[in-house]
Amino acid sequence: MSSQLINGKEIGQQIRVSIKEEVQQLATKGITPGLAVILVGEDPASHTYVANKEKACQQLGIYSELIKLPEQTTEEQLLQQIEQLNSSAKIDGILVQLPLPKHINEQKVIETISPLKDVDGFHPVSVGKMLLGQETFLPCTPHGVMKLLEFSNVDVAGKHAVVIGRSHIVGVPMGQLLLQKDATVTYCHSKTPDLEAITKQADILVVAVGRAKMIKSHHIKEGAVVIDVGMNRDEFGKLCGDVDFADVVDHTAAITPVPGGVGPMTITMLMVNTIQSAKMKLV
Numbered sequence: 195m196s197s198q199l200i201n202g203k204e205i206g207q208q209i210r211v212s213i214k215e216e217v218q219q220l221a222t223k224g225i226t227p228g229l230a231v232i233l234v235g236e237d238p239a240s241h242t243y244v245a246n247k248e249k250a251c252q253q254l255g256i257y258s259e260l261i262k263l264p265e266q267t268t269e270e271q272l273l274q275q276i277e278q279l280n281s282s283a284k285i286d287g288i289l290v291q292l293p294l295p296k297h298i299n300e301q302k303v304i305e306t307i308s309p310l311k312d313v314d315g316f317h318p319v320s321v322g323k324m325l326l327g328q329e330t331f332l333p334c335t336p337h338g339v340m341k342l343l344e345f346s347n348v349d350v351a352g353k354h355a356v357v358i359g360r361s362h363i364v365g366v367p368m369g370q371l372l373l374q375k376d377a378t379v380t381y382c383h384s385k386t387p388d389l390e391a392i393t394k395q396a397d398i399l400v401v402a403v404g405r406a407k408m409i410k411s412h413h414i415k416e417g418a419v420v421i422d423v424g425m426n427r428d429e430f431g432k433l434c435g436d437v438d439f440a441d442v443v444d445h446t447a448a449i450t451p452v453p454g455g456v457g458p459m460t461i462t463m464l465m466v467n468t469i470q471s472a473k474m475k476l477v
């Protein structure tokens with residue numbers, strides 16, 4: 195079976211072209227969207243993501259501030275920094291890169307970010323609105339996956355969508371967004387007794403587990419659409435997903451690669467949310 199490669203880099207760029215036009219429109223009204231990214235500590239993987247976000251901002255004409263804080267930063271200092279950004283007129287979006295050092299309470303940090311600037315969509319107010327289908331900032335990765343499906347002409351309505359993973363950041367909101375597009379949704383996780391029995395029924399399979407190449411061809415129904423949210427290093431140190439791409443690809447109707455699939459879309463959706471936030475200044 196010949197499979198369609200869902201190219202997140204290309205689709206992301208396509209969306210960025212229309213975002214750039216929006217930024218130029220806003221500029222004529224004296225508005226420059228602004229994004230602040232706070233990075234605590236020295237995780238090298240985090241630095242790569244942050245660099246990609248900075249690049250995207252530059253490319254699009256979004257003002258960006260990168261705030262690097264040392265590993266030993268106290269929770270109190272971090273909360274103060276966030277409050278300063280909450281009241282800054284130049285900043286429309288605030289992203290605190292996760293995970294944070296263990297001595298800092300992540301939930302407290304997330305709840306300190308103003309819901310008006312919560313471009314990650316992680317604040318309980320944003321999550322609640324998302325669940326109710328109200329307008330809000332959607333979490334970037336699941337939102338990006340929905341855009342990938344849309345741009346690849348994958349119909350969601352009436353399909354059986356299986357999500358593996360139940361993180362608050364990806365798995366849980368992913369299932370909800372699919373449900374809102376009228377999919378029948380099943381969640382699988384580490385306590386699911388017979389994973390394959392469920393994934394074999396998936397028309398659309400989204401994998402967000404964090405285990406290199408765990409999904410093999412025996413998990414897949416012939417002709418399924420497979421979305422790989424994983425971001426791991428294989429035994430050679432090469433970036434790879436949760437799906438064994440080489441093993442699975444010929445059984446799929448469409449599949450995302452890693453890299454070049456979901457990752458670039460996550461960043462594009464962060465830009466979309468930042469502009470959505472800046473536009474609230476218009477009314």
Ligand SMILES: Nc1nc(=O)c2c([nH]1)NC[C@@H]1CN(c3ccc(C(=O)N[C@@H](CCC(=O)O)C(=O)O)cc3)C=[N+]21
Pocket residue numbers: 242243246289290291292293314334425433452453454455456457458460461
């Ligand atoms: N508050 C918060 N929000 C996040 O959205 C967030 C976070 N914390 N912590 C870390 C994760 C991870 N994440 C990625 C974004 C883009 C790529 C990305 O651009 N990946 C490229 C290549 C990456 C590479 O080459 O290393 C790709 O898949 O093609 C990856 C990972 C956002 N995260």
Ligand SMILES: [Mg+2]
Pocket residue numbers: 335363
């Ligand atoms: Mg994320």
